Amino acid sequence: MAAERAGAKVVTVTSGKGGVGKTTLTANLGVALAMRGQRVVVVDADVGLRNLDVMLGLENRIVYDLVDVIQERCRLRQALVRHKHLSKLFLLPAAQTHDKTAVQVEDMVAICDELAKQHDVILIDSPAGIEWGFRYALAPATEVLIVTNPEVPAARDADRVIGLIEAEEKGPARLVINRIKPKLVERGDMLSIADVVELLAIELIGVVPEDQDVLIAANRGQPLAMAQDSSRAGHAFHDIARRMLGEEVPFQPLQDPGVFERFLRFISLERS
Amino acid sequence: MNSGNIVIKGIRQGLLVTLGDDDWDRALSSLESQLGENPAFFHGGRVALDVGGRAVSHTQIERVRSMLARDQVEMWALLSDNPDTQSAARELGLVTELTSSRRPGRGSARSSGQEDVKGPCAEAIVVRRTLRSGQSVRHPGHIVIIGDVNPGAEVVAGGDILVWGRARGLVHAGALGDEAAVICALDLAPTQLRIGGHIARSPEERPSQLMPEKASVRDGQIVAVPWPGE
Numbered sequence: 090m091a092a093e094r095a096g097a098k099v100v101t102v103t104s105g106k107g108g109v110g111k112t113t114l115t116a117n118l119g120v121a122l123a124m125r126g127q128r129v130v131v132v133d134a135d136v137g138l139r140n141l142d143v144m145l146g147l148e149n150r151i152v153y154d155l156v157d158v159i160q161e162r163c164r165l166r167q168a169l170v171r172h173k174h175l176s177k178l179f180l181l182p183a184a185q186t187h188d189k190t191a192v193q194v195e196d197m198v199a200i201c202d203e204l205a206k207q208h209d210v211i212l213i214d215s216p217a218g219i220e221w222g223f224r225y226a227l228a229p230a231t232e233v234l235i236v237t238n239p240e241v242p243a244a245r246d247a248d249r250v251i252g253l254i255e256a257e258e259k260g261p262a263r264l265v266i267n268r269i270k271p272k273l274v275e276r277g278d279m280l281s282i283a284d285v286v287e288l289l290a291i292e293l294i295g296v297v298p299e300d301q302d303v304l305i306a307a308n309r310g311q312p313l314a315m316a317q318d319s320s321r322a323g324h325a326f327h328d329i330a331r332r333m334l335g336e337e338v339p340f341q342p343l344q345d346p347g348v349f350e351r352f353l354r355f356i357s358l359e360r361s
Numbered sequence: 362m363n364s365g366n367i368v369i370k371g372i373r374q375g376l377l378v379t380l381g382d383d384d385w386d387r388a389l390s391s392l393e394s395q396l397g398e399n400p401a402f403f404h405g406g407r408v409a410l411d412v413g414g415r416a417v418s419h420t421q422i423e424r425v426r427s428m429l430a431r432d433q434v435e436m437w438a439l440l441s442d443n444p445d446t447q448s449a450a451r452e453l454g455l456v457t458e459l460t461s462s463r464r465p466g467r468g469s470a471r472s473s474g475q476e477d478v479k480g481p482c483a484e485a486i487v488v489r490r491t492l493r494s495g496q497s498v499r500h501p502g503h504i505v506i507i508g509d510v511n512p513g514a515e516v517v518a519g520g521d522i523l524v525w526g527r528a529r530g531l532v533h534a535g536a537l538g539d540e541a542a543v544i545c546a547l548d549l550a551p552t553q554l555r556i557g558g559h560i561a562r563s564p565e566e567r568p569s570q571l572m573p574e575k576a577s578v579r580d581g582q583i584v585a586v587p588w589p590g591e
Contacts, residue, residue, distance in 0.1 A: 245513055
């Protein structure tokens with residue numbers, strides 16, 4: 090299994106392409122892990138374009154941020170925002186008034202080392218792209234989650250990012266396929282899970298079906314994972330959280346079990 | 362590749378160009394003619410230049426860098442035993458050591474095989490990993506890839522290319538002008554396939570039965586046939 094940083098997992102969530110659901114996944118995994126008793130910090134590394142706070146409904150509670158910590162205007166603990174309902178979930182918000190040059194690789198590593206003393210899991214929401222923000226978000230990682238959509242451009246960017254992660258010798262990188270629409274896959278209008286896994290050739294840790302409730306939840310600041318069994322997507326986030334904690338969780342059928350089982354058989358063949 | 366005392370070989374980070382014992386001006390002009398004769402091979406590449414023990418000034422480094430840049434070649438490293446040359450290169454933002462790239466492990470273990478190949482006998486290199494989007498391998502000899510070439514990856518060889526896996530990216534054999542070069546792959550479906558000066562795309566329709574194929578130039582066109590076959 091992956092290495093740990095002072096006893097905690099540091100998991101960077103990244104994708105290359107923007108808009109595939111990194112922040113949604115980070116928010117929901119943070120919630121799901123905290124509901125499972127983990128002490129969790131979600132770190133918004135998207136300095137200048139923060140929105141993890143909004144998705145968690147914590148925007149109006151921010152006093153200090155990541156850049157304040159780095160520039161020593163406050164102590165790390167002062168910048169952590171505790172979640173309204175989950176006492177084990179904290180947010181380290183990004184600064185909105187700075188840009189990404191305010192953060193150095195060593196800053197992120199030092200902050201994660203410090204957080205690791207008090208928490209079990211640190212989730213870092215990486216900015217899109219492969220530039221500076223991606224570099225410092227990746228630096229402290231002990232594991233990486235790659236988020237992609239079942240679309241050719243997103244998969245291509247994910248491939249590029251996996252190459253960079255391998256070159257940095259970070260990882261293991263595991264794959265989350267987000268926003269899959271079973272009907273489109275069936276009609277052959279969307280890449281299937283098997284297509285994406287075949288191209289990227291890394292371990293699949295989760296498949297999240299398209300669900301409009303995810304968007305509604307994000308607008309309300311109430312991540313879907315808060316109510317575990319109310320939706321397929323919420324369930325999928327909890328399954329990923331459990332797999333991250335080392336549980337063996339079977340993949341849920343997306344719609345028609347017959348079709349999905351065929352995919353799964355293909356995937357497990359690939360891995361063995 | 363070895364001509365005019367210049368030795369060129371593929372390394373993990375791109376191409377390594379070693380200038381021979383000629384004086385600076387002659388070495389430079391033979392490098393320039395190499396670039397001029399083989400634009401397809403160099404275009405878009407990255408070069409580490411090994412100047413040996415020469416004392417090379419700021420201005421000279423700038424000149425060779427801009428000469429390479431004219432042909433779309435990026436010079437990212439300058440290697441030398443001469444401390445003055447090294448510090449001049451560092452001041453210009455160039456890397457002066459190749460070894461600093463990675464600690465030993467997965468990455469460099471693979472590349473060491475490439476770097477052991479020296480001089481004119483640098484016939485083939487073996488790359489034992491999948492090339493992902495944005496990654497490229499360039500070598501004046503033959504290239505063997507054990508793994509896939511994903512879309513967005515590039516393989517450019519002076520000689521033949523053998524992909525023991527899926528070839529989906531850009532694959533260019535005979536990039537130094539050898540029209541007799543071949544490209545073989547277990548699944549040959551590259552975004553673009555080039556041999557010498559010829560360019561072809563894969564057919565839009567994929568055959569239902571996948572089989573290894575070999576591409577070569579016949580009567581001025583690139584054709585792919587089952588491999589082995591005929």
